[in-house]
Amino acid sequence: MSTTERLIEATRELLWDRGYVGTSPKAIQRRAGAGQGSMYHHFSGKPALARAAIARTTEELRATAEATLGGSGSGSGSAYDRIAAYLLREREVLRGCPVGRLTMDPDIMADETLRAPVDETLDWLRGRLAEIVQEGLERGEFTAGLDPAEIASTVVATVQGGYVLARASGSPAAFDAGVRGLLALLAPGRDVPNSPRP
Amino acid sequence: MSTTERLIEATRELLWDRGYVGTSPKAIQRRAGAGQGSMYHHFSGKPALARAAIARTTEELRATAEATLGGSGSGSGSAYDRIAAYLLREREVLRGCPVGRLTMDPDIMADETLRAPVDETLDWLRGRLAEIVQEGLERGEFTAGLDPAEIASTVVATVQGGYVLARASGSPAAFDAGVRGLLALLAPGRDVPNSPRP
DNA sequence: GTCTATAGGTAGATAGAC
DNA sequence: GTCTATCTACCTATAGAC
Numbered sequence: 001m002s003t004t005e006r007l008i009e010a011t012r013e014l015l016w017d018r019g020y021v022g023t024s025p026k027a028i029q030r031r032a033g034a035g036q037g038s039m040y041h042h043f044s045g046k047p048a049l050a051r052a053a054i055a056r057t058t059e060e061l062r063a064t065a066e067a068t069l070g071g072s073g074s075g076s077g078s079a080y081d082r083i084a085a086y087l088l089r090e091r092e093v094l095r096g097c098p099v100g101r102l103t104m105d106p107d108i109m110a111d112e113t114l115r116a117p118v119d120e121t122l123d124w125l126r127g128r129l130a131e132i133v134q135e136g137l138e139r140g141e142f143t144a145g146l147d148p149a150e151i152a153s154t155v156v157a158t159v160q161g162g163y164v165l166a167r168a169s170g171s172p173a174a175f176d177a178g179v180r181g182l183l184a185l186l187a188p189g190r191d192v193p194n195s196p197r198p
Numbered sequence: 199m200s201t202t203e204r205l206i207e208a209t210r211e212l213l214w215d216r217g218y219v220g221t222s223p224k225a226i227q228r229r230a231g232a233g234q235g236s237m238y239h240h241f242s243g244k245p246a247l248a249r250a251a252i253a254r255t256t257e258e259l260r261a262t263a264e265a266t267l268g269g270s271g272s273g274s275g276s277a278y279d280r281i282a283a284y285l286l287r288e289r290e291v292l293r294g295c296p297v298g299r300l301t302m303d304p305d306i307m308a309d310e311t312l313r314a315p316v317d318e319t320l321d322w323l324r325g326r327l328a329e330i331v332q333e334g335l336e337r338g339e340f341t342a343g344l345d346p347a348e349i350a351s352t353v354v355a356t357v358q359g360g361y362v363l364a365r366a367s368g369s370p371a372a373f374d375a376g377v378r379g380l381l382a383l384l385a386p387g388r389d390v391p392n393s394p395r396p
Numbered sequence: 397g398t399c400t401a402t403a404g405g406t407a408g409a410t411a412g413a414c
Numbered sequence: 415g416t417c418t419a420t421c422t423a424c425c426t427a428t429a430g431a432c
Contacts, residue, residue, distance in 0.1 A: 167302070223425075
């Protein structure tokens with residue numbers, strides 16, 4: 001793996017675990033096995049490193065989400081099933097969301113080039129979920145009258161907040177509970193599938 | 199206001215806006231109008247300051263939540279109404295939750311004396327909401343078969359995640375959308391009250 | 397109680413040799 | 415491309431005078 005590559009990956013890990021404010025260039029160098037001069041040769045500084053790391057992490061989130069939310073147009077399952085698959089997929093719950101956690105970082109929010117990709121990613125996710133809810137409404141899967149954009153926001157918020165509850169309690173159980181509650185509300189009467197966690 | 203008091207309040211503000219890692223003793227002193235020596239006379243260091251600040255903030259959260267969730271045993275409104283009041287109450291949405299944001303701080307999670315009050319507070323909130331959902335189920339307000347603890351987790355997660363969405367987009371609208379979606383799911387057919395925000 | 401002095405360590409880079 | 419040296423500022427205290 002190239003030095004550039006190792007620097008980006010090290011930054012991704014540190015941003016995920018410690019946030020932007022809690023991540024120092026020195027820590028990135030140590031983790032990447034790169035020297036000071038090497039790091040500043042490849043990147044102009046901490047913001048540039050963070051931009052590269054965030055770009056990759058947001059791409060990954062989109063790809064992972066799309067993998068459960070359903071293929072390219074082929075209706076592979078009901079809307080409920082696709083949303084359930086998204087909610088119940090395996091996650092490193094106790095680590096939190098690598099994108100969502102950035103919103104609590106004041107220095108990220110203050111820099112438009114760092115905030116924008118975070119905003120666009122969560123916005124894309126809400127839009128994608130809203131499309132699926134709309135499909136479900138048209139097929140009569142959900143209670144008529146629900147607002148697709150609102151339900152999409154509720155779904156994403158439940159996931160983001162589930163991370164908070166899980167981290168506070170030190171256990172993924174709280175995340176799972178929130179998700180199961182949401183699925184029960186979405187489809188009254190249906191059996192909620194089990195989470196992948198033991 | 200005493201120096202101790204000003205130090206605690208300054209720490210609360212900074213923890214809320216910048217987190218634990220992003221808050222320095224010097225910044226606290228500046229905001230409190232206290233000198234270095236003065237601060238270290240009243241508190242042993244940053245962790246002690248944070249303990250005092252978190253204790254006060256969690257007390258405040260409990261009091262504020264209890265104010266909307268309903269009085270001491272007197273059923274002042276339906277379960278749905280009390281949950282709606284909690285969800286729709288005025289909040290400084292773009293600032294995030296002063297308790298929930300602490301869960302993303304690695305240094306807070308690593309120190310048991312700082313993590314415990316956060317955990318206990320969110321746990322209390324979930325328990326309190328579960329009681330109310332239980333009441334609502336007994337009165338037939340909600341779809342039979344719902345799990346009170348799960349729904350309570352969904353409610354708290356939606357709030358915590360709503361803050362994330364709002365901060366990402368720079369607008370409280372995303373918070374409100376998530377809340378309105380949740381209320382619509384909780385009581386199909388009912389009109390969801392408007393949020394207090396303009 | 398509050399102030400100033402001191403101190404070792406890190407943050408976030410820049411400069412220039414190799 | 416990578417390394418070492420250097421730099422200013424800030425972090426998180428401790429010590430001791432007033």
